[in-house]
Structure formats: structure tokens, C-alpha cells
Amino acid sequence: MSEQGQPTEHAKAAEEPKVSPAELKKRAKAEKQARRAAQKEQEGATGEVPPAANGAHQDYTAQKQSGQQDQKGKGPQAKGQPQPKPSKQGGQESKQERAGPSTQSMPVRGKAAPTAPSKEQPKKDNTVVELLSHLYPVQRRPNLIGVSKDVHPAVLALGLQISTYEICGSSARCVAMLLAFKEAIQAYTTPRDTSLPRHLVSHHLSPQIDYLRSCRPLAESMGNAIRWLKKLIVELDPDKPEHEAKDLLCEEIDRFVHERITVTDQAIASSARNQIRNGSAVLTYAKSAIVEKTILQAHEQGTRFRVIVVDSRPLLEGKRLATSLMRAGLEVQYVPFSGLAHVMKDATLVLLGAHSMLSNGRLQSRVGTASVALRAHKTDVPVIVCCESVKFSGKVALDSIVLNEIAPPEELLLSSPAQPAVHPTAVTTATGKEVSEDDEPAAKLKSLHDWSSIANLRLLNPVYDITPAEYIRMVICEYGSVPPSSVPVVHRLANEGM
Amino acid sequence: MVGQTPSLTTFLKSLKQNDIETSIELFISLLKRRQIKNSRPCAIATTHLLLRVVAEPKRKWDAQKLIDRVGHVGRRLVAAQPREMAVGNIVRRVLGVIREVAERDEDSLTDSEFSGSASPITGEFKQRPGLPTRFSEFSPLHGAAAMPHNMHSGRPGTADSMNVEFGGTPQRPGLMSSNASYAGQGPSGTSLFSILQHPQGRSPLATPPTGTQSPAMGPSPSRRTTGGEANEKLDIKAEVIDGIKELQDELDVVDSQIAESALDHIHSNEIVLTHTSSQTVQKFLLTAARKRKFTLFHAEAYPNNHEATHATILNGAQGEEEDSDERWKPLTSLGITVILIPDSAVFALMSRINKVILAPHAVLANGSLLAAAGASTIALAAKTHHVPVVVLSGVYKLSPVYPFDTDELIEYGDPSKVVPFEEAEFMNKVDIVNPLYDWVDCDLVDLYITNLGGHAPSYLYRIVADHYRLEDVDLNAKQDVAVKKG
Known part of the structure; x- marks a missing residue:
């Protein structure tokens, strides 16, 4: 792109x-x-896109294809159409106006x-790791300028929340998206000479989806939910009155959220909690809502066990999990990623959440999960993945390079107060002389915040990695506890309805 | 000194001013407070301190006494921070030097004693009659005793008058006497010569220099006996000091020596992954970068070393001196693409990496190693992807210890690096663990590169055997012997 x-x-x-x-x-x-x-x-360049996009809208037998082409094809379309179109008139006219009075500026x-x-060229080089250049988003940070006017405010807000990780986690994003879509659907009115099933998806939902995708690549659960929703809309009776249809859609969305996520989570948690026995030490990595639920339920059940939370930069999600478990009264050990080898010896069970379960049995989850699973595998600690079937995916991947997401590298920077924080301590501990000595090199030395100005320095912040199936003992989903090899079967059952 | 955080530099500075016991105490407290930490600073500080101990002005050493003394000091240092294995390693190396010097003398003496088998063993040296180093000054291995000069004249303030006299006189006869002419001769010549000198050599050990030697024994006027006595004591001192200086030189050049083999291991367009801000690794990569282009993935070693790692990537590795602002060029300025990644991303990228380069904290005799926390995760990921793991380590990091209890080897760091103390509730209720080191098993390592060259992990025990004496492997066992003896 x-x-x-x-x-x-x-x-x-x-x-x-x-x-x-x-x-x-x-x-x-x-x-x-x-x-x-x-x-x-x-x-x-995207010659094949329009038919593919149409296919996505109308031909629902090719769901998988559309999913992939969604990403490939609609990206440029989204970039190409909404951006030049609205901003062309507005933006370029203003350019002309500005250029008009002051011709010297021209x-x-x-x-x-x-x-x-x-200038752009080296800058691009400077921030992009060639190996993973295919993963970099076209538009890194969502900006509200240039967003299609069709995007509903609820979706706009959601996009921002997603991009700042305020809403984080595959199922949370999926639920939030569906709820926002509900509002967007309620706000929709069918134009005169078309019907809702024909128009809603391509003209109203698509901009919303494209906008969300520009905020952060869609999670597999979101993709599954969108596919389900599109199918539902298209299969609506065109003669149905608009408000009825909209109400029906909203009900169906509620039902989907309830059935596929809320109740499912409950079922998985109550199934997984039985894996936790008295005296066991449960190790988990980062934060997964479903793992949290499982642990809390096991705790409520009266099982005595302790939890080891392994965490990693830059998101430090595990800290939030540790905090909530701590507040629930559990015995929690919190370890940075570097201490993984150290705590694995004590663990008796590894519970992992998933971003997605891929069709070849591999687990796509927060980057670092693979190392945790590998270490557990080597230490003979069973690895159990808790995953709703809505996150099961038809995709396959062999490594974390092809299928991944690259987060903005700026997230890797240590918070800027941490940088000066070195100095105040120096000031307090050292005499005045020392401070001046300290400050001079500090002025010369570059900090990580200058990274983009250093020609050959890159910061790489991948979001996910792929855990090989052989490290996973069991996947607990609402269809039961299955081995990773059964993932494609469950996916067909749950998401493709066959 | 005022207002300066104690560190290796301040310690080395203070070493010149303080007396020995104070210096030992200071070093111990610095070790305990982790103000000197990591292998290299510890090794450097230990060599300097032991040099001072050996060169203690008032003392005349014979080998056993010196071994006891160094062993004693060494045990105290090791006890202060047993996980800084470099300290123990250096102590063992120094003990090895002493033993070697002693044995060399013993050899030359026993050679001489074939004839004079009576060997008038006197004094406390029943086991080692040859220890007084009467003849080692003639040894070609030992130069014309330049060290005693430094030792005694270098510190005029500290030496008392008697010592100055004592130290001053002996070397003069040593230098003036016909030693110089013998210096070029081989050991056999020396031992032959020693036959004649033997009785004279023994005599100083017997309490008073009685002057009963036969006058036919060559140029030995009674005036020289005092000189001879001093020569003996000085000699072992000087040789050991030389040995320690060699050790110091080794510490200085170890990185360059390791870096020499960089081009044998890094090919063009290779993708290399490393971890932490090790000087050794930086030097290795810099050497490779001068000739070849490669890509470096640098895991940041959060939370204990990430700041240093970032600084290394951005501004280049710090120079030899810990505190100096002098830095090497960063790799990026040599056109090497450096990609900083969080530790968690290692597995994700490992499938594209050609080589993992690690720097150990200590290397153990079976080929396993201790390295910054996170290293074993990296090594394990590398192993599963069949990516070679190369460990760059100076021999001084090689410890004769076998890992029986790996947990015991690991030190825990400051939990506030993981979660700041401001978060009181979290700090209070959650058990925060921040191990500093990881133990990496030997089967995860493919190659060691030391200053001696490249070795398989299974070969390291031989290098251990080359560098440490069996007697010194267990420093505390020595203590038992000493206690028994005492």
C-alpha cells in the first residue's frame, strides 16, 4: 500500500x-x-478490489476470501476514496486560498x-523494519480529520478507545464493536430507492468497519462477528419495515454477544476452573479476561492456590490482572518477563488467553505467549488455552512474521518522566558540582525519544506471536475441552455453521 | 571523593591511599552494597586489591604464608558476594600463580637437592623445603626484578624506615651481583649453579645467618647473606606481583581478543540477536561491523538493564572505565541496522534470526552459564528454532563451580524496578520477583568464544583445569586445612 x-x-x-x-x-x-x-x-493497482469488495458484500459463500480481501482490498479503497474525496474539496481549496494571497509562499x-x-523516504525507512514492512498500518494513528462522515460517533469513540488500548482484548473489542454497531444501525435510514439488506452493509457498515480497521487491525473475533452480521443483514426479508428490521438486528446482536461471549465465558471459566486444584500455582501471562474470570471463580469456589502473573513491556497488562486478583484476595506473584524461567519451576499449570486460535492449531496471542508456552512445555507444565469459539479462525500461520500486528513503536519508549527521574535522584544525592557534571553528558547523550532521528535505529513493537500447537495441551472452548488439532473443526461448527 | 557514589573508580583511587585492611573492608562493603557489581568490575577490583595484599610493604612472604593470606582475603571477598563468581575466579587464579611460582622454585631446588640430599629442612616448611625462592631470581621467566623497585620506592610515604632499608638493599645486590650474567641461561644451568649455592641458600632459613658456609662456595661474603635473605622473600613477591599484573593485562585485552574472532563468526547480511548492554558483545559486533553489514536485533533486558541497553544502542557502549563518559561509537553509526525489541518479542522473531550472541555473567565448568535474566528464554527459543547460540566470555568469567543447585546461583534484584514503590498497595500485597540472572543450561549453548578462541561447551572443563589448581577449586576447603594447621 x-x-x-x-x-x-x-x-x-x-x-x-x-x-x-x-x-x-x-x-x-x-x-x-x-x-x-x-x-x-x-x-x-487495486484493480481486483471492486469486484472483491462486492463479493464481500453479496457473495457470502466465500466468507473466508472476503475476510482476507477485506484487509488487502479495502485498505486502499478506504484510503483512496474517503480521504481524497472529502478532503479534496475542503483541503485543497483552502490550499488555494492560502496560496492565493501570498504568491511568495508558492x-x-x-x-x-x-x-x-x-525526506519521507528515509523517514519511512527509519521507522519500518523491512522484514515486517508488510505489517505496518497505512495510517498509524487514527485522526479524526479525513474520516468519512458516515462514521457514527459511537464508532468514532470506540476507534479511539481501541487505538489507545482502553478497550483491549479480542472479545472486549468484539463486544464493544457490536454495541457501537447497534447504535450505528439505529441511526441508519434506508435511502428511498433501495432496501436495507442491500444498502446497509455496503454503504453504512463498511465505512464504520474501515474506520475501526484504520484504528487497529481487526481482531479475528471482530472479523467473525462482522461476517455473521453481514450474513444476517443480507438474509433479512427486504419487505420488512425498516424499524422492525433494525430492532431485529439489534436483538440479534444482543443475542450474539450474550450467547457467543458472555455465556460462553461463563461456561469456559467454570470448565477451566476445575483444572485448578488446591495447592496449585497457576501461571498466566499478560491479561486475559477469561483467564481472570476463571481464576476468580476458582477462588470463589474455595480452591486454595496461588497465581503467578508474568508481564511484559510495553503494555504491562499483567499488572492490571495482578491488581484485580490481589484485590480479590488471592496470593499473587508478579514477575517481569525476564524472570519467566525462574517462576516456571514453581508453576503447576499455565492458563493462557488467546487473541485467536488458528486453523493449524496454533495460538495467536499477546507477544511473549509463545515463550511462556515453550518454557512450560520444556518444564512439563501443562498449558491450557481458554478461548471462545468466536475467536477461532480459518487462517493458518507458521510463524509470527506473516500474520501479526505492529503497534506504534513509540509505545516502547519509557514514559518521559522516567527519563528526567534519573536526574532528580542525581540532584538529591550528589553535590552541585556533580549535577553540572551529570547534566553535560546527559545533554550530549541521546535518549530513546530521539530514536527516529538515528538513521539505522528501528524500534519494533509487535503485538502478537504464534505459539506452536505442540506446546498446547488443551483448548477450552464452549464446545468443550479439545486438543489444538480440533480447532478447525470447532471453527467450522461455530463460525461457518456447517 | 566527596559526594561521589562509590564505584570501581573511586575504589581504585582509594586503594592508593588506604591501608590494606581498610581496602579489603571497603571492597567487601562495596560488594555487599552492590556498588561494585558485574564480572568485569569485580575482577578488576579483585586483582588490584590482591596486588596490594601481596605487595604489602612490611611483609616478607614465603609461598605458604602468601597462599594462606591470599586465601584468607579471598574467602572474605567471596563470602561478601558469593554470586560474583569473578571475584572467586581471580582469587583462584592468583593462588594458582603463587603455587606455580612456589613449585617452580621447588623444582629448581629439588633438582639441586639431588646432590645435597641432606636438605637441612628447618623452620616451618616441612612439606615444601624448596619454597624459599632462593634461585628464582635467576630464572629466565623472571626479569631482573623490576617489581620490587616499584613496590618499595613507589610508596615512600607508607614504608617505614626499616622497610625502606630492607627493601632497598636487597635489590641492589640482586642487580649488581652476577645474576645478570646468569639470567640468560636455561633452567638446567641455573640448577647446576644452585648446587654450589645450596648451603648458602638454606642458611637464611635457619634462624640466624651463622656464616658457617664454606668459603669455597663462591662469592658469598657475610654481607651478602642478608641480601640473599631479602632476595628470597622479595622474589616470590615480585613473581606473584608479575603474575597479577599479567592477569590485569589479560582483563584489559580480553574484549579485543574475543573481538578478533568476530569475522570468523558473523557473515554479511546476517541477522544477529543479542541481549543486554555487554561491552564484550558490543566490541565483538563493532569489529564485525567494520568489515561486514549485518542486522542486529537487540532485546532490551527490561527491567534491570534496559536503560544501559538503550544507552548502548543510542550512544555506543561505555568505554573501559565504568564512570567515564567516553563511549564507543554506536553500531548504528557504522551502518548497522539495530532493531530494538522488547524481550517478549524474541520468540516471534527467532525464526528469522541467524545467530544469538549472549554475554554471560559467569560461566560454569560444565558449560552452562549465568547471564542476565531473560537469557535462558532467549536461548531456549533459539534452540527450538535451531539457531546457534554463541556466548562471548573472557576466561576470567569461567568458574570452576559445577551447578548443583541452580537456584542458589541466582540473585534477586530490586522489585521497585518492576513496580515503583509509589504503588504501595500493589507493593504490599503482591509478591514481586525480579531475578537478576538466569541459568542457561549447557545444551542450549552451541559455542563459547573466549580470549583463547572458540570452544564447545563440553570442552570448558579443560580450560577450567588449565586455569585453576585443584587445591583452589574449593576455597573454603582450604580454610579447613588452614584451621587444622593452625
């Missing part, structure tokens, strides 16, 4: 210096041309324009 983005920039860059001395009309013309060229190029921009892409 980045390749598609660049030609447009080049095109603009090539055009602008020619135009810059010229009159406004000429310039506007050139811009139009550039726009057209860009559009053409995008359409050319040459400056003309000069800046050719350098801009060249």
Missing part, C-alpha cells in the same frame, strides 16, 4: 514545481490532473514539495 501511496506523491511533486510560478487556474488544472492520475493509479512550497518525498 505504501507503494501505491508514493506514486501519487511523486506525481504531485513532479507537477507542482512546474505549476508553482504559474497562475492559479493553471495550478488548479494541474492539481486536478494529479488527482485523476492518483485515482487512476490507485484503481489500477515557490517555497514548490521547493519544499520535491524534498518532501525524499
